[in-house]
Amino acid sequence: MKWISSSRRDFLKRGAWAAAGLPWLAGQAQDLVQMPFENGERVMAKYPQKRPLIQLTSRPPQLETPFSVFNESLLTPNDAFFVRYHLTNSPPPQAKLQPDVFRLTVKGNVTTPLTLSVEELRTRFENVETVAVLQCSGNSRGFFQPRIAGGQLGHGAMGCARWRGVRLADVLRAAGLEPTARQVVFNGLDTPFLPATPDFVKALEVDLALQPELLLAFEMNGEPLPWLNGFPLRLVVPGYYGTYWLKQLSEITVVDAEYKGFWMSTGYRIPDDPCAAIAPGTTPKRTVPIHRMNVRSFITSLTDGAEVRVGTPVLLRGIAFDDGQGIREVLVSVDGGRRWEAASLGRSVGNYAFREWTLPWDPPKGGRYTLMARATNRLGQSQPLEPLWNPAGYMRNCVEPVAVNAV
Amino acid sequence: MNRPFHPILLAALLLGIAAHGISGEVPVEPLKNPFAGDAWKLPTNQVTLKNAPGLELIQANCVMCHSLDYVSMQPPLTRAQWTAGVDKMRVRFGAPLTTNQIPAIVDYLEANYAPKKP
Numbered sequence: 001m002k003w004i005s006s007s008r009r010d011f012l013k014r015g016a017w018a019a020a021g022l023p024w025l026a027g028q029a030q031d032l033v034q035m036p037f038e039n040g041e042r043v044m045a046k047y048p049q050k051r052p053l054i055q056l057t058s059r060p061p062q063l064e065t066p067f068s069v070f071n072e073s074l075l076t077p078n079d080a081f082f083v084r085y086h087l088t089n090s091p092p093p094q095a096k097l098q099p100d101v102f103r104l105t106v107k108g109n110v111t112t113p114l115t116l117s118v119e120e121l122r123t124r125f126e127n128v129e130t131v132a133v134l135q136c137s138g139n140s141r142g143f144f145q146p147r148i149a150g151g152q153l154g155h156g157a158m159g160c161a162r163w164r165g166v167r168l169a170d171v172l173r174a175a176g177l178e179p180t181a182r183q184v185v186f187n188g189l190d191t192p193f194l195p196a197t198p199d200f201v202k203a204l205e206v207d208l209a210l211q212p213e214l215l216l217a218f219e220m221n222g223e224p225l226p227w228l229n230g231f232p233l234r235l236v237v238p239g240y241y242g243t244y245w246l247k248q249l250s251e252i253t254v255v256d257a258e259y260k261g262f263w264m265s266t267g268y269r270i271p272d273d274p275c276a277a278i279a280p281g282t283t284p285k286r287t288v289p290i291h292r293m294n295v296r297s298f299i300t301s302l303t304d305g306a307e308v309r310v311g312t313p314v315l316l317r318g319i320a321f322d323d324g325q326g327i328r329e330v331l332v333s334v335d336g337g338r339r340w341e342a343a344s345l346g347r348s349v350g351n352y353a354f355r356e357w358t359l360p361w362d363p364p365k366g367g368r369y370t371l372m373a374r375a376t377n378r379l380g381q382s383q384p385l386e387p388l389w390n391p392a393g394y395m396r397n398c399v400e401p402v403a404v405n406a407v
Numbered sequence: 408m409n410r411p412f413h414p415i416l417l418a419a420l421l422l423g424i425a426a427h428g429i430s431g432e433v434p435v436e437p438l439k440n441p442f443a444g445d446a447w448k449l450p451t452n453q454v455t456l457k458n459a460p461g462l463e464l465i466q467a468n469c470v471m472c473h474s475l476d477y478v479s480m481q482p483p484l485t486r487a488q489w490t491a492g493v494d495k496m497r498v499r500f501g502a503p504l505t506t507n508q509i510p511a512i513v514d515y516l517e518a519n520y521a522p523k524k525p
Binding site for chain 1: 447448449450452453454471472473474476477480481482483484488489491492499500501502503521522524
């Protein structure tokens with residue numbers, strides 16, 4: 001059976017800005033896409049090394065993967081992979097990224113500070129690969145109710161890639177951690193326009209930084225990282241939200257205290273609660289830095305409003321993932337959640353990867369069907385049937401119903 | 408039915424094994440430089456916002472750091488949400504705004520973004 005999308009979630013239309021009735025847009029004719037929430041009209045913009053992607057913002061670039069891509073392959077192609085930068089001068093200019101210019105420094109509470117080119121990293125340390133999902137903390141923020149200010153993303157700020165690099169732990173050991181080491185702080189070459197704007201810097205506990213899964217990656221799906229995804233070097237933190245996966249990573253500093261920069265102490269924080277959720281519209285009592293991803297699953301083979309034929313079997317297909325425990329089960333409902341049936345899981349390509357699921361379905365009679373998928377991981381963690389809420393619009397992971405018509 | 412591997416990646420992996428014997432061994436070929444011979448440019452098309460009173464303050468204080476689709480993509484927000492957003496730009500990100508300029512900017516945002524559904 002072929003893996004072909006029977007409809008498109010993202011409805012494309014072609015036309016000049018003026019013809020589309022958007023006087024605030026200026027430029028040439030480009031495709032537009034309508035996201036399924038209010039004020040969801042977006043430009044499909046072409047960036048270097050990328051196919052046209054859903055543009056949220058242009059400076060700095062924030063680009064979303066069209067959802068249909070997730071039905072094409074388990075590994076998200078580099079040219080379709082989403083992009084999220086924070087600071088004005090992003091991505092950093094090519095001149096700073098050339099092999100003879102770019103250097104990674106490792107300093108702070110270490111016995112031997114290091115300065116390494118990517119070539120030195122590659123040849124001095126063992127090269128390893130991992131397949132892992134990279135997902136933005138705010139993926140699916142556009143679906144929050146009440147709506148939340150911020151990047152108004154659909155479900156396309158995620159992707160699964162084969163990352164190749166060296167272990168962060170090997171590099172830290174080569175530098176030699178002092179006994180006082182407590183956190184490892186990461187900085188990239190992206191910079192703000194105003195000196196007063198906090199640089200985008202993130203920190204991980206030393207124990208986490210020494211886990212063998214964490215990589216300093218220079219390749220993605222067998223190619224050098226795209227410019228917009230961090231060329232020449234990025235941090236890979238499998239199981240953790242993308243905010244920690246720093247791009248154009250140039251500086252690793254081992255510190256002996258909790259790092260208190262803006263992007264750790266104020267930005268990217270969630271309610272300190274097992275579900276990271278509070279009553280909509282309220283303020284959390286206590287917050288912590290966002291960390292591990294929760295369980296998600298999607299139906300990818302059919303999209304909202306698709307038509308299926310009575311008496312013609314279709315293969316329902318989708319993806320599931322979590323923070324690396326591994327997906328144990330995906331249940332599927334075709335009647336809005338009254339009855340559930342176990343889907344077949346595809347071959348695992350790693351616990352941090354997208355896991356394919358399939359279930360044959362033969363619509364018995366005409367009418368409207370509400371399809372749902374719900375994944376459970378090996379710890380028994382699953383997805384809520386109703387959306388949860390938090391003030392920054394992070395970590396949406398509820399069951400996402402898809403309504404189709406059988407004719 | 409299953410297609411977990413990209414065929415090109417699979418081919419690359421097999422070639423890699425053929426060349427080096429063991430997957431994971433340090434490759435001998437130099438790392439490709441995707442910038443070689445390429446003058447890459449980011450697209451320059453940028454949105455402009457509705458011409459209405461208050462726009463000049465936004466042009467003077469917001470555009471230096473970010474494109475204005477940061478405004479136009481937002482859902483309909485309450486005055487309190489817009490105020491919090493603009494104040495965050497001043498307090499957290501160092502936007503050179505004075506506190507008495509903020510109500511004028513929020514007036515503009517509230518009146519023009521996001522356009523309410525008819």
